[in-house]
Amino acid sequence: MLYKRILLKLSGEALMGQGTHGIDPDVARRLAGEIHDVVSQGAQLGLVIGGGNILRGAGLAAQGMNRVSGDHMGMLATVINALAMQDAIEKTGTACRVMSALTIEQVCEPYSSRQAIRHLEQGRVVIFAAGTGNPFFTTDSAASLRAIEIGADIMLKATKVDGVYTADPVTDPEATLYQRISFDEALAQKLGVMDATALVLCSEHGMPLRVFNVFEAGHLGRIMDGQDIGTLVES
Numbered sequence: 001m002l003y004k005r006i007l008l009k010l011s012g013e014a015l016m017g018q019g020t021h022g023i024d025p026d027v028a029r030r031l032a033g034e035i036h037d038v039v040s041q042g043a044q045l046g047l048v049i050g051g052g053n054i055l056r057g058a059g060l061a062a063q064g065m066n067r068v069s070g071d072h073m074g075m076l077a078t079v080i081n082a083l084a085m086q087d088a089i090e091k092t093g094t095a096c097r098v099m100s101a102l103t104i105e106q107v108c109e110p111y112s113s114r115q116a117i118r119h120l121e122q123g124r125v126v127i128f129a130a131g132t133g134n135p136f137f138t139t140d141s142a143a144s145l146r147a148i149e150i151g152a153d154i155m156l157k158a159t160k161v162d163g164v165y166t167a168d169p170v171t172d173p174e175a176t177l178y179q180r181i182s183f184d185e186a187l188a189q190k191l192g193v194m195d196a197t198a199l200v201l202c203s204e205h206g207m208p209l210r211v212f213n214v215f216e217a218g219h220l221g222r223i224m225d226g227q228d229i230g231t232l233v234e235s
Contacts, residue, residue, distance in 0.1 A: 010158050011160075047125060055077050057074035082129035140197075158213075163178065211231045
């Protein structure tokens, strides 16, 4: 396979399927099956999942809640998603561990980069939950940080569109897809690939990023096989 160790970033919304909130078990099973396939071929995979299908801390803050409390609630939402994906992945026959930046030892392990790397080397999928453990940081930033810490070859961001466009393809029919773009260009043009903190982290540490459509079945395996799916963002 093209990459040995990857960090996959899933939005919480990816787990909703066609619903408006919560977790669609069929979607979780399909994603788990694709993860199982690449791990079975020797890849090491870390996973970060957002919590937007349950709640967003920033959204609660906009409605008057204390931002720190809202962000902590959002972190707990990512733990719920992580446990759901752990269950789905383990049912495929692939071992999986959830590691949380918040200490919740009754349900998952506390995060340690050294232990995470050991799990990966032993063929286990590692799901990184609770973001960075700090408020005001997105799960995009958490994913970039974890990718760097575990020494991933690439970070893959799974979205609902085919990659990075010149404009929002939902509202602008003239928007065109980038095959490749630099971090500096993405930041300068404010293309919404990820938040600026996440992009700067990847750029400064030479962590390439590929953005692709998670709703196209089989794309993860195609990327691992070296196919040019979505948009590659690099220095």
